[in-house]
Amino acid sequence: MKALATAIYAYASTGTNSLKTAVSGRINFAEASQNWSYPYVVYSIPSIEPDHYFGGDRLERALVTIDLFSDSQDPAEIANLTDYARSLFDNALISVSGYSRVQFRWEQTISVRMSDTGVWRCSIDYDVILGA
């Protein structure tokens, strides 16, 4: 898990991409920093399980969730963040230590808005297949 989490952080946070620019680099694993302002990105790896194929190939399949947070009254901000995240991670070619084959497959996107605070949260799930 550590190798995948580290690789995702390096991929999203180094260099230049639209998502990183939109959130001013506020991207973290598992939880947001205490003093962050909106918008920001938190990604997590809720589960990893083995998968077996004919011929003895043993793969690992990870569920990776990219959470986007925005407090803007205009839903355009969360919509843009979602598009940036999708273009960054869909079928991404990410190098993960210990694995030669890595595939990011988009599974679903769910958006909710909290009634009391008006904060938007968009959760994008990826099925990540890791092969040695």
Next chain:
Amino acid sequence: MKLDWNSDQLLLAVDAALDDACKDAADDAANTMRRLVSKDSGELANAIDARRSEFARGGYVIGIFGTPTTRWEDSLGGRAWFLEYGHAFPGEGQFSAAKKLGVGRSKVRRQNLAAKSVAPKPFMRPALRRLRRTANKHFTNRLKGLAA
């Protein structure tokens, strides 16, 4: 059951077998969700069900079935969502609670003062991912039953 290779009868039999297989798979996924979900009162586990739906592909939908509420966060489905994805918006964790109350974080944890902060405990997505590996078994079992 003996098939006479009349095409109508064959197709109807296959259609019925596929429908039964979808139901088996949906029930399997619902059972997995009930097993994985956090249980305090059991209210959430009791609300999980697999029901027939003409709008769902496969004919069955697996979900949390509860009564509607004014705010989605207060419904059983909303609470299930918080368990699945977690609920830790800024201002609701133990750091923020401690700062607001002027107490130490250990007191916040002991007295559960940061009740709005919920770590994710996925139960829906693992059940559906497991179904991806086991669905073939249900279809195989039902289609095998067609042989005379």
